[in-house]
Amino acid sequence: MRIDRSLDKSVAYKCLVWLFIDGKKNIFKKSKLLDWLNRFSSDKLSLIFLSLSLVCLWYETFFTQIGIGWIESANLGVIFLVLSLLFCDKKRIVSARSLMYLLFFVLALLASALWAAINGLEAGMIISGIFIYVEFAIAFVVASTFRENNKLIDTILLVSLPLLLVGIYQGLWGGATSKSWVSTLETLVESRAYGFLGSPNVLGSVVMITMIAAAFAWLDKRKWYYLGYLALAAATIILTFSRGAWLGLAAGIITALLILNWRYVFFAPLGAIALFVPSIRQRLSVAFSQQYLVDAAIDGRVWSLYGAIEIFKTSPLIGTGPGSYGGQTALYYDSPVYLRGIQNGYVALAYTDNQWLQILTQTGIIGIFFVGCFFVSIFVNNLRQYMRSRKYLNLGMLAATVAIIINGMFANIWEFGAVSVLAGTYLGLGVNNES
Numbered sequence: 001m002r003i004d005r006s007l008d009k010s011v012a013y014k015c016l017v018w019l020f021i022d023g024k025k026n027i028f029k030k031s032k033l034l035d036w037l038n039r040f041s042s043d044k045l046s047l048i049f050l051s052l053s054l055v056c057l058w059y060e061t062f063f064t065q066i067g068i069g070w071i072e073s074a075n076l077g078v079i080f081l082v083l084s085l086l087f088c089d090k091k092r093i094v095s096a097r098s099l100m101y102l103l104f105f106v107l108a109l110l111a112s113a114l115w116a117a118i119n120g121l122e123a124g125m126i127i128s129g130i131f132i133y134v135e136f137a138i139a140f141v142v143a144s145t146f147r148e149n150n151k152l153i154d155t156i157l158l159v160s161l162p163l164l165l166v167g168i169y170q171g172l173w174g175g176a177t178s179k180s181w182v183s184t185l186e187t188l189v190e191s192r193a194y195g196f197l198g199s200p201n202v203l204g205s206v207v208m209i210t211m212i213a214a215a216f217a218w219l220d221k222r223k224w225y226y227l228g229y230l231a232l233a234a235a236t237i238i239l240t241f242s243r244g245a246w247l248g249l250a251a252g253i254i255t256a257l258l259i260l261n262w263r264y265v266f267f268a269p270l271g272a273i274a275l276f277v278p279s280i281r282q283r284l285s286v287a288f289s290q291q292y293l294v295d296a297a298i299d300g301r302v303w304s305l306y307g308a309i310e311i312f313k314t315s316p317l318i319g320t321g322p323g324s325y326g327g328q329t330a331l332y333y334d335s336p337v338y339l340r341g342i343q344n345g346y347v348a349l350a351y352t353d354n355q356w357l358q359i360l361t362q363t364g365i366i367g368i369f370f371v372g373c374f375f376v377s378i379f380v381n382n383l384r385q386y387m388r389s390r391k392y393l394n395l396g397m398l399a400a401t402v403a404i405i406i407n408g409m410f411a412n413i414w415e416f417g418a419v420s421v422l423a424g425t426y427l428g429l430g431v432n433n434e435s
Contacts, residue, residue, distance in 0.1 A: 020097055020377045021384070027095040034090040041089045043147065049084035050142055050425065051155050053077045057418040058163055058206070062196045077417055081135060084142045092145040096431045097377040099144065102137050105363075105370035109133055109322055112363045116321020125333035129323020129362065135417050136424040143428030149393055152429065153217050156422070157229050160210050164232040167193035167203055171239025182241075185286045188279040193239040197418055201411050204242025205419045207233050208249045208403055209426055215253075216396030238274070241283050244410030252403030256395050259386065301410075304349045308361045310342045319364035326352035326361055327415045355408035358415075375401055382430045397430035 028034055056063075056077030063071045071077075093099070113126045146152050170177070171193035181200055182189045192200035211233045218226035237245055250271060257264040275281045286292050293302070304326075311325055323329035324337040331350045338347055352358040360368045379401045386394035404423055407413055414420040 019373065020380045022094075022096045022098075022377075022381050028093050029091075034093065037086070038090040040086055041091075042087045043089060043145075046084045046087040046089075046142060047146070047152060047155065049080045049087065050139070050152075051159055053080035053084060053139075053421060054156065054159055054418075054425075056080060057416075057421055058160065059196045061198060077421075078131065078135065081138050081142075081421060085138050088142045088145040089147075090145070092147075092432055093141060094144070094432060096144070097381065098374050098427075099141065099431065101370050101374040101377055102140060105367060105374065106134065106137055108318075108363055108367045108370055112319045112367065113322050115315075115318050116324060119321075121321050121324055121336070122333050125323045125329055125335060126321055127323075128329045128333075129321065132323065132327075132329065132414060132417075132420070136414055136420040139421045139424030140428035140431075143425040144431035146429065146432075149429045150217065150221065152425070153213050156425065157210060157214055157217075157226075160206065161229070161232075163195040163197075163203065163206065164229075164236045167195045167207075167236040167239060168232065170194060171236070183286055183292060185289060185291060186282055188282045189241055191239075192241045193236055197416070199416075200240040201242045201244060202413075202416050202418055204237055204240035204245030205248075205407055205411060205413050205416075206422055207237045207240065208245040208252075208407060209400060209419075209422050211237065211249060212252055212396055212400045212403060213426055216256075216392045216399070219395075220392040238280065241279070242411075243283065243287065244407050247410070248403035248405075248407030251406045252399035252401075255402045256399040259383065259398060260395060300349060301353050304352050304354070305357065307341045307343075307347065307349075308352050308354075308357050311337060311340045312361050312364075314340045315364060317364045317366060319360070319362045319367055322362055324362055326350075326354075326358040327412050329415075351412060353411060355411065355413050355415075356405075358412055375405060378427055378430065385430070394430055397427060400426055 054077075056071055060072040060077075063069060109130060113130055116126050117123065143152065171191055174191055174193075176190045177192050177194070177200075181192050193203060194200045195203040195206075197203045197206065211230060214226045214229045214233065217223075218230070237249065250268075254265060254268055257268065275284070308326060311320060314320070320337045320340075323333070324335045328351075329335075330337065338350070341347060352361065356368065356371070359371055379398060382394040382397040382401070385391065386398065400423075404413070404427075413423070
């Protein structure tokens, strides 16, 4: 009996194709519900509402400062996001593998929520936890329906411009910021840019994605204003001193360079020029110091890892429930899930500071499996499309996918609508890009 060794005929290859590669079928095409809902469709209104959602999410603290804090308390950003879904062109929603895995993740999220409710967890916490993840899914679906991708990218960049300007001002002239944002070992870092987002790491995550969007829009259109935006964004992300955003951006760009032309990767060491800036060098080197590692084990990310694994063991298949562990929602509702931890509720750090660890704990193996498949599908299909059409938008999706995965290892990036809605929007643009 001869063994067929050709890759495209192997069972493993066929399974991978079936799992991750988009086909021509569209199971939503004949949906009567979507057809009925499409009577409300308007690309222009959908874009306006999506933009307003980002404005509300990015500038919440500014609105509070000028006396209109009800925008945040009324969750207006979420309302605008739902309206953008209502008015998007439902006929362009396709059953891409990534979208299907995202749908399966939402179903796993609901199953986890039901199990958490049965176990007596507070309904408000569970519902808030669901919305945290659903925001990303809605933005992804809405963006996948847009025909004019560049118009949406330009709108995002324009709306985010004040964030960059304020961030640069804060980093250079804003004075000392919160001591909790730097290690005691970092004597050279006094100010960190945070925009209107309340956290340098959140601003860093936002700018990381918009930088990638601007870079590949410039490769596509060669317009000067993209380069201007990139200069401002580069200054802002440096001044956030967000190591997670720096690593995510570097990983995404290096991945794109390898795909574009592997020889370009030899230019990557030029990034080491940044190490000549003392504050940047100190910010990076501190993470490898013995004292920092000891602190991380006592009350930092290492401790958080051990704590999350201990709680994960109590409900490994379906998780502890959305919002129940590792984030602001769990802290606000005083989640009883922390009682399952290694210190019976006494925690040194309430956050996981790791998005994927948080999802694993809250939704179990099932939830993290579908999230993993979502990202693999996004990467694989954009890679295939780029190889066929050489569209820079698809290359940007690849860079953003890697950047988001890496960034998520150091921060709860989906805990904040300011990041999750932006990430869902940009990644969603690649779904219909070949049509």
